[in-house]
Amino acid sequence: MVSPASDNRTIVSSPGKVLLAGGYLVLDRAFSGVVVATSSRFYSVVSPLSSTSGSNQDGTERAIISVRAGQFPREASTWIYALSVKEDELVLQQINEDKVGKNKFIYISLLKTLEVAYENIVKSGKGSVAAAEELIKRVSSEGDGLDIVVLADNDFYSQREQLSNQSLPARLSSLPSLQPFTPLPRPIPQTNKTGLGSSAALVTSLTASVLCHLGVVSLSNTSRSASAESTSDSKRSDDLGLVHSLAQFAHCLAQGKVGSGFDVSSAVFGTHLYTRFSPSILTPLMDRPLTCIPLLASSASSSSSSYLLEALDHTKWDSSTKPFRLPRGLRLLLADVDAGTDTPSFVGKVLEWRKNNPDQAGKLWVELDSANMKLEGFLTQLVAREGDADYEESLRRAAAGRAGKQENKQSSATSVLVQQVRETLHTIRGYLRAMSDASRVPIEPPEQTRLLDASSDLEGVIGGGVPGGEWSDLKITM
Numbered sequence: 001m002v003s004p005a006s007d008n009r010t011i012v013s014s015p016g017k018v019l020l021a022g023g024y025l026v027l028d029r030a031f032s033g034v035v036v037a038t039s040s041r042f043y044s045v046v047s048p049l050s051s052t053s054g055s056n057q058d059g060t061e062r063a064i065i066s067v068r069a070g071q072f073p074r075e076a077s078t079w080i081y082a083l084s085v086k087e088d089e090l091v092l093q094q095i096n097e098d099k100v101g102k103n104k105f106i107y108i109s110l111l112k113t114l115e116v117a118y119e120n121i122v123k124s125g126k127g128s129v130a131a132a133e134e135l136i137k138r139v140s141s142e143g144d145g146l147d148i149v150v151l152a153d154n155d156f157y158s159q160r161e162q163l164s165n166q167s168l169p170a171r172l173s174s175l176p177s178l179q180p181f182t183p184l185p186r187p188i189p190q191t192n193k194t195g196l197g198s199s200a201a202l203v204t205s206l207t208a209s210v211l212c213h214l215g216v217v218s219l220s221n222t223s224r225s226a227s228a229e230s231t232s233d234s235k236r237s238d239d240l241g242l243v244h245s246l247a248q249f250a251h252c253l254a255q256g257k258v259g260s261g262f263d264v265s266s267a268v269f270g271t272h273l274y275t276r277f278s279p280s281i282l283t284p285l286m287d288r289p290l291t292c293i294p295l296l297a298s299s300a301s302s303s304s305s306s307y308l309l310e311a312l313d314h315t316k317w318d319s320s321t322k323p324f325r326l327p328r329g330l331r332l333l334l335a336d337v338d339a340g341t342d343t344p345s346f347v348g349k350v351l352e353w354r355k356n357n358p359d360q361a362g363k364l365w366v367e368l369d370s371a372n373m374k375l376e377g378f379l380t381q382l383v384a385r386e387g388d389a390d391y392e393e394s395l396r397r398a399a400a401g402r403a404g405k406q407e408n409k410q411s412s413a414t415s416v417l418v419q420q421v422r423e424t425l426h427t428i429r430g431y432l433r434a435m436s437d438a439s440r441v442p443i444e445p446p447e448q449t450r451l452l453d454a455s456s457d458l459e460g461v462i463g464g465g466v467p468g469g470e471w472s473d474l475k476i477t478m
């Protein structure tokens with residue numbers, strides 16, 4: 001039986017993502033992706049835990065860590081772990097796997113976060129065994145461990161069933177009628193996700209919240225129940241950098257591959273122009289133990305005493321996040337078309353085609369990238385026009401669909417730019433259809449083409465497309 005022990009809690013939230021441009025290309029460091037962070041967020045809440053099972057049968061100290069997915073059925077969505085020292089290892093063992101099965105994203109996030117915290121304690125001068133005991137003490141500082149609840153905003157999961165249960169039509173205007181974190185009737189594996197990057201936002205908010213709670217990092221808007229802390233910019237940059245590299249590592253381990261990382265990058269840094277990190281940064285770490293934390297040899301020199309901290313040193317990472325944001329007055333609407341995509345298989349087939357057709361693919365990649373970067377450029381130029389007196393009016397007129405086109409007599413800078421955005425979105429879709437035809441991967445299947453063409457002609461819509469690799473989960477219209 002577990003319950004929070006006191007009111008000292010840490011809450012960290014991370015946004016979901018939409019890859020507005022750069023799908024597939026963002027896997028290659030030669031190209032960038034325009035990633036937009038969503039208003040929908042994922043929350044991790046860490047509180048002290050008091051439990052009735054504070055020690056092992058053999059009397060050795062252990063800390064209990066309970067993680068519950070708050071909007072899913074409790075009995076199938078609460079994962080409970082015990083952290084203890086066994087000989088020369090810190091072991092994190094799930095104690096209710098027979099009841100709820102595993103959640104590798106949660107387990108690996110906890111394991112790697114605890115490994116970073118352990119190395120952080122060793123680095124502060126504690127011996128390797130003393131550091132392990134110190135970590136257990138910190139995890140159970142005000143009770144017997146940590147009680148963690150993870151919660152995702154409703155948009156991360158399809159809400160069709162919930163809307164229909166309340167006799168509400170499956171449309172945008174119905175969503176505000178749903179309570180926040182609407183309870184979902186079935187366990188996660190039987191729930192339709194919508195493609196907003198739930199695992200990346202989960203891993204990021206979970207790793208960051210535990211690092212904060214254990215005092216390893218302090219994020220600038222952390223306001224612990226004890227006091228609001230202000231953090232110097234460089235400390236905050238280092239702390240955010242550690243959160244980023246740790247979350248990237250944990251997410252890649254859980255997914256079983258070193259992905260592009262754009263989703264974790266936006267979960268940490270928000271909306272930006274993203275260039276991926278070199279896979280070689282993480283590849284050597286991918287075969288580290290996934291069930292325990294090896295205690296460092298007591299004679300370990302300071303460099304080997306922080307093997308993981310060294311590898312996760314963000315100053316050694318070569319990913320880039322260039323500032324970008326959507327212009328004021330533009331909204332991204334995502335439609336849940338309720339058809340999941342197996343992204344890895346799509347990606348595999350497209351990359352296989354690219355490998356077998358280097359010249360044709362090379363030309364297509366460069367042309368598509370040029371259109372992607374033009375889209376980013378036009379949107380950024382629109383941001384620069386926001387102060388113009390006629391900005392709002394020009395945006396409204398220019399965004400008028402086919403019905404309103406005859407209104408567009410003026411050619412204000414804003415309306416010219418909106419037209420260029422519209423044309424570029426159309427060009428990008430054309431290149432993706434060419435990629436689709438050549439690789440025989442249904443990136444924008446005909447039913448999506450019909451939906452997007454019809455939507456793009458609506459009053460107030462500039463254009464749309466299928467975002468990221470979740471090609472047929474969602475479509476976006478601006």
Ligand SMILES: Nc1ncnc2c1ncn2[C@@H]1O[C@H](COP(=O)(O)OP(=O)(O)OP(=O)(O)O)[C@@H](O)[C@H]1O
Nearest residue numbers: 069103105150152193194195196197198199200202
């Ligand atoms: N609310 C949650 N609580 C706990 N684990 C979750 C939650 N939401 C997602 N997960 C974990 O993330 C996994 C989904 O990760 P996966 O990489 O397969 O999809 P994804 O690309 O992140 O999905 P999407 O982009 O559609 O959200 C789930 O199987 C589950 O393990």
Ligand SMILES: C[C@@](O)(CCOP(=O)(O)O)CC(=O)O
Nearest residue numbers: 023024259260261468469470
């Ligand atoms: C970037 C992408 O095209 C390829 C796979 O990316 P990742 O390995 O899931 O980060 C997927 C996507 O576009 O959403």
